[in-house]
Amino acid sequence: MVGLSEGEKEFIKGGIAQDLRSDGRKRYTYRPIYVETGVIPQANGSARVRLGATDVIASVKAELGKPSALQPDKGKVAIFIDCSPTADPTFVGRGGEELSAELSGALQHCLLGSKSGAGAGIDLSSLIVVEGKVCWDLYVDGLVISSDGNLLDALGAAIKAALSNTGIPSVHVAAGASNDEQPEVDISDEEFLQFDTSGVPVIVTLTKVGKHYIVDATSEEESQMSSAVSISINRKGHICGMTKRGGSGIDPSVILDMISVANFVSRQLIEKLDSEISAAEANEDESL
């Protein structure tokens, strides 16, 4: 990240205060989103999302596993994010670990709910094969290729697109297995069940600069932020998770205002994202 001179910083802050950012966007406008699905053929589902110069890839791999004893009727989902050195030279080796851990944690909170699995944005009970014995484990991996701010939103969108692109193979369970043994399962190569992603939330990050908040900050704007709140909202307008970063404190009334702004913005974002995802899937079908 190159540094910014004082004059440039003033210009950015002034732009946000006057509702006209450096690239002409208003405070609540997103950059053009570009979605591509099926970029990794070996994975069960994958997607690449470009938000301006921010570029991320998400992939979903499904494997059969045993459900945890505490929730025998739910499958498991694990989310891991990796920051590639192509995004920033400081990410070489272990440099990107802090950011990766932060992003993974935030995404897990937003999409997976609490440790007990309650309140997850992704419907975990649809992943069960045989209750108590066999379930699907989804491993969601995200890779940050290029970073120009707003990584959390891009990763949230990529995961949503990858999940809608995911095909879980249908499983035939051998009949007549006793209660104690592991049942035999036959994974078909042909039939796939599309994962239901209508309940998957999107993440909207609001970055506070001065007195105003903006949506979809570039990395220059993020360098001027005092704090940022990321809210994941689903189609019904319910909040599925929230994270706050940044050292300065925010008044509770400001947080409530940010939530209502995020609600308003998320409706347009969900529509746009859904149309982009279906366009991407249509493109993928054509090219196949």
Add this chain to the structure above:
Amino acid sequence: MRNLQLSLNQTQKIRLQSALEKLESLSSKSNANSVVTVADSILIYEEGILKGHGTLDRKGELVATVCGVVERINKLIYVRSLRSRYKPETGDIVIGRVMEVAQKRWKLELNFTQDATLMLSSMNLPDGIQRRQTAVDELNMRSIFTENDLVCAEVRSSHNDGSLQLQARNQKYGKLEKGQLLTVNPYLVKRRKLHFHHLEQYGINLIIGCNGFIWVGEHVEVTDKMAVDQANDSEQQIGKCDQNSMDIDGPDGTFTPLKTRQNICRIANAVRVLSALGFSITMEVIMETVNFSKTMNLDIHEMLGSEFYVLVAESEAERRSATKRKR
């Protein structure tokens, strides 16, 4: 033209493709035979040829070491590469970011292989009088330019080892504030007579640096420090205090006025579109693009949408074919 990250629908893709093909067919074909890639051999028919940049003598054969066009001037044969880092020449106007404040000099980052040097002696001293520099001046260097400042300067000389010396002795060079910096590929900026553009009707300064850094900002009146200083000394101090506390409550007066800001953003977006499409950046093209977007009543941020890209490509193809027909 590479990696255009836009979701173009089918018709837009076709239109863009046809516009780009039209532009390619319009470009001069005379050099088609002399385009070489690395390790292509260059045919020479005479003796006593001087082998210039980008060539290598391998077992008596002349071979190209870069991808580019073979050029010939009398007895000198060299390969001119098309896409490369900035190649400085004396007298170029460049914009650089201060990376380091060293002994009696500043080191600027210019999108070049090394950091360029701006000596303290190549700068006008802040009080404007021509005098010898003292040790106090050296200690106060940071008050002139500090780290991460943007500086506009002129190339004074480039040495054999590649190091670059800059000078900023003129009033129009110096620190850049109140605007934004855009980075484009250096080969898109051709050398012209004029790189400083003061757009009077908008009150905006547009500086097209030869190293690919382009500055769009509000026009700041260049005052004669000597005359102003004595009169406004106390006023200035009050002004500075106001500025520091104005951060949050900024009245529009201290921020850039909205109209100017809109024009700055429009021009910046025009440059972004042109650089993504790979067109040369000149004043005329930028202003044409801006006027085009205004006549279409496009929102400023829609200039970065796919429709506008396609339209700009098409209009450029039209313009070039029109100029070709006139010849």
